[in-house]
Amino acid sequence: MRIRAAISAALASAGILLVGWQSGTHVAVTGSSAVGTSAGTSGAKGSNETTSGSSGSSGPASSSGSGSVGAAAKAAGTYAGSVVRTRYGTVQVQITVKAGAITDVTALKLTDAERKSVQISSRAAPLLRTEVIRAQSANVQTISGATVTSEAYLGSLQAAIDAANL
Amino acid sequence: MDTPPQPSLPAATRRSPGALNPFRAQSRQRLLRADLLTVLAWASVAGAAALWLADGGATGFSTPAGSLTALGIVAGLTGMDLVVLMLLLAARLPFIDRTVGHDRALQYHRQLGKPALYLLLAHGVLLAVGDGMAEGLDPLSELAALWAVVPDMWLAIVSIGLFIAVVVSSVVAVRRRFPYEFWYAVHLLTYAAVLTAIPHQFSVGGLFAEGTWQRWYWLALCIGTGAALLHYRVLEPIIATFRHQLRVRRVVPEAPGVVSIEMTGRHLNELAGSGGRFFIWRFLAPGQWWHPHPFSLSAEPVRFDAAGAGMLRITVRNLGRGSARLVALRPGTKVAVEGPYGLFNTASRSRGKVVMIGAGIGITPLRALLEGTPFSPGNATVLLRGHSDSELYLGDEILDLCRRRGATLFHLTGARAAGGHSWMPESAVRAGHRLTSYAPDIADSDVYICGPTAWAGNVIRAARSAGVRQDQLHYERFDW
Numbered sequence: 032m033r034i035r036a037a038i039s040a041a042l043a044s045a046g047i048l049l050v051g052w053q054s055g056t057h058v059a060v061t062g063s064s065a066v067g068t069s070a071g072t073s074g075a076k077g078s079n080e081t082t083s084g085s086s087g088s089s090g091p092a093s094s095s096g097s098g099s100v101g102a103a104a105k106a107a108g109t110y111a112g113s114v115v116r117t118r119y120g121t122v123q124v125q126i127t128v129k130a131g132a133i134t135d136v137t138a139l140k141l142t143d144a145e146r147k148s149v150q151i152s153s154r155a156a157p158l159l160r161t162e163v164i165r166a167q168s169a170n171v172q173t174i175s176g177a178t179v180t181s182e183a184y185l186g187s188l189q190a191a192i193d194a195a196n197l
Numbered sequence: 198m199d200t201p202p203q204p205s206l207p208a209a210t211r212r213s214p215g216a217l218n219p220f221r222a223q224s225r226q227r228l229l230r231a232d233l234l235t236v237l238a239w240a241s242v243a244g245a246a247a248l249w250l251a252d253g254g255a256t257g258f259s260t261p262a263g264s265l266t267a268l269g270i271v272a273g274l275t276g277m278d279l280v281v282l283m284l285l286l287a288a289r290l291p292f293i294d295r296t297v298g299h300d301r302a303l304q305y306h307r308q309l310g311k312p313a314l315y316l317l318l319a320h321g322v323l324l325a326v327g328d329g330m331a332e333g334l335d336p337l338s339e340l341a342a343l344w345a346v347v348p349d350m351w352l353a354i355v356s357i358g359l360f361i362a363v364v365v366s367s368v369v370a371v372r373r374r375f376p377y378e379f380w381y382a383v384h385l386l387t388y389a390a391v392l393t394a395i396p397h398q399f400s401v402g403g404l405f406a407e408g409t410w411q412r413w414y415w416l417a418l419c420i421g422t423g424a425a426l427l428h429y430r431v432l433e434p435i436i437a438t439f440r441h442q443l444r445v446r447r448v449v450p451e452a453p454g455v456v457s458i459e460m461t462g463r464h465l466n467e468l469a470g471s472g473g474r475f476f477i478w479r480f481l482a483p484g485q486w487w488h489p490h491p492f493s494l495s496a497e498p499v500r501f502d503a504a505g506a507g508m509l510r511i512t513v514r515n516l517g518r519g520s521a522r523l524v525a526l527r528p529g530t531k532v533a534v535e536g537p538y539g540l541f542n543t544a545s546r547s548r549g550k551v552v553m554i555g556a557g558i559g560i561t562p563l564r565a566l567l568e569g570t571p572f573s574p575g576n577a578t579v580l581l582r583g584h585s586d587s588e589l590y591l592g593d594e595i596l597d598l599c600r601r602r603g604a605t606l607f608h609l610t611g612a613r614a615a616g617g618h619s620w621m622p623e624s625a626v627r628a629g630h631r632l633t634s635y636a637p638d639i640a641d642s643d644v645y646i647c648g649p650t651a652w653a654g655n656v657i658r659a660a661r662s663a664g665v666r667q668d669q670l671h672y673e674r675f676d677w
Contacts, residue, residue, distance in 0.1 A: 033667075035232055036231070036232035036235040036236060037235075039232065039235075039236045040235050040236045040238075040239035040240070041239075043236050043239065043240045043243070044239045044240055044242070044243035045243075047240055047243040047244050047247045048243050048246060048247050048250065050247065050251075051244075051246065051247025051248065051249075051250035051251040052247070052250045052251075052255060054250075054251040055249075055250040055251045055252060055253045055254060055255055056253070056255070148403075150252075150253075150403060151403035151406060154403075154406055154407075154408060155406075158407075174406075174407060175399060175400055175406070175407055176399060176400055176403050176405060176406025176407050176412070177403065177406060177407075178348045178400055179346075179347065179348070
């Protein structure tokens with residue numbers, strides 16, 4: 032009887048591990064393709080980031096695009112937020128403003144220190160974007176399981192909102 | 198040279214050749230359940246690692262730092278799974294109790310303590326080193342950074358400190374025989390340790406991030422375990438206490454330092470067949486209501502009327518500080534109760550024949566078992582061990598039951614044999630007697646053993662060498 036238990040337990044455990052591993056290799060493949068695309072976008076936006084020249088977690092917000100800072104409040108345009116450094120990588124977002132409302136939030140840079148961070152941030156960013164557009168402010172709940180990314184995202188967002196004078 | 202021992206009471210009729218075994222199906226089902234539990238336990242450990250594999254965790258092994266981190270994560274997941282298993286084993290789940298019994302469940306619980314601690318320690322160390330390497334920090338600075346920067350990590354670090362405190366003090370408490378209350382208080386810390394460990398599992402690392410199926414599995418595991426503990430360790434005892442409304446009826450002296458406590462209550466018909474099993478009793482008298490006593494019933498519940506009103510009886514010896522006060526219990530004292538627990542009853546029978554071996558106060562649960570468990574005349578043997586006849590507690594009742602039911606009874610009294618390896622008195626060892634001299638059919642019997650741990654260990658060894666298999670052995674220890 033004990034032998035039966037030992038064999039069944041070994042088989043069950045091996046089966047579970049095998050299933051986990053198999054579905055894991057699937058995730059790893061899609062995961063690395065996600066790394067590819069995000070690297071691509073951040074590469075494209077790279078110049079943008081460097082020209083804005085802001086760095087550090089409390090760096091000044093820089094605006095880009097047609098919207099001018101200050102006087103032309105509530106003008107349409109895109110505004111980049113500050114670059115926020117975290118231990119998982121840097122985060123920077125850009126907002127698109129039309130008629131005084133945030134119509135879109137684009138992540139210029141997301142935490143990508145490791146493959147894991149990429150997974151976390153690619154899961155959190157769409158959720159945060161939806162929440163921000165609904166709330167029209169940076170005053171939204173952080174995503175659990177992605178607290179660091181969320182806080183950095185919202186920090187950068189606030190700077191962008193300040194820059195847009197919303 | 199091997200003169201057969203003279204029974205104090207020979208069986209009324211001779212053994213009929215073993216016909217049908219009415220307990221065969223019951224025993225097979227119990228073994229099947231035990232195997233199922235073994236498989237489930239191992240599968241849950243594998244499952245914890247599989248959660249991480251399914252998330253693509255194995256790719257972490259591409260770098261040295263990543264490998265350490267990966268191992269650290271697996272250690273944490275499996276370590277937490279072992280902690281969950283430990284909690285479930287201690288949760289007094291009826292399924293586990295009916296399958297392996299309370300005693301064995303707690304034995305597994307203790308065995309898992311050290312592996313769980315080592316895995317959790319490895320988790321902390323490997324992650325501090327692995328993450329530190331990835332960031333160019335030494336492990337201590339990494340730990341400090343984790344504490345300061347990452348949400349919930351300070352709780353996790355506190356948690357591991359608590360786990361170390363719990364396991365170390367449990368080991369010391371068992372060795373030094375601290376009072377039960379000390380050990381109990383330390384174990385309450387476990388809940389703090391587990392609770393402080395949970396937040397970082399969900400918020401750090403992303404494995405259990407929102408929207409993943411892994412999160413649901415882990416939530417179900419944590420919440421299910423918490424609910425089981427709450428239900429079976431808190432709710433059920435409260436319900437049982439209110440349902441049975443037990444009160445002390447009288448305290449009867451049985452021998453110097455030994456008393457029987459009789460309690461009346463309601464709905465006791467529901468406890469039929471639990472003679473020999475144990476309850477945790479709290480006598481609600483000033484100064485002792487908080488002191489839990491684990492004692493077995495020394496008789497089947499007695500039924501007074503059709504509504505289920507009746508009487509329970511326990512027989513206790515003045516063992517500890519708490520037990521001394523029991524002698525002075527006043528009639529009418531209310532009693533809070535948890536149970537019944539354990540497999541020291543008919544539910545664990547696997548054969549038609551039965552051998553009961555008890556020593557000292559451990560004789561008393563056998564008295565209850567002897568009263569209720571089915572056997573044909575001649576198929577039961579009772580061996581009672583004590584220094585003198587006056588130490589064979591409830592001896593008269595047992596003699597009477599053996600006479601009525603046709604069981605063979607042996608009194609083994611006298612000083613213990615030199616060397617301490619024998620369960621028999623010196624005189625029996627000198628005469629060359631063995632376990633099979635008293636119970637020739639022991640290899641085809643259920644063997645119930647109750648008495649002090651060291652003595653019970655000797656009996657178990659003797660029974661094993663007489664050909665008794667593990668699943669025929671049923672024992673309960675009194676000094677837990």
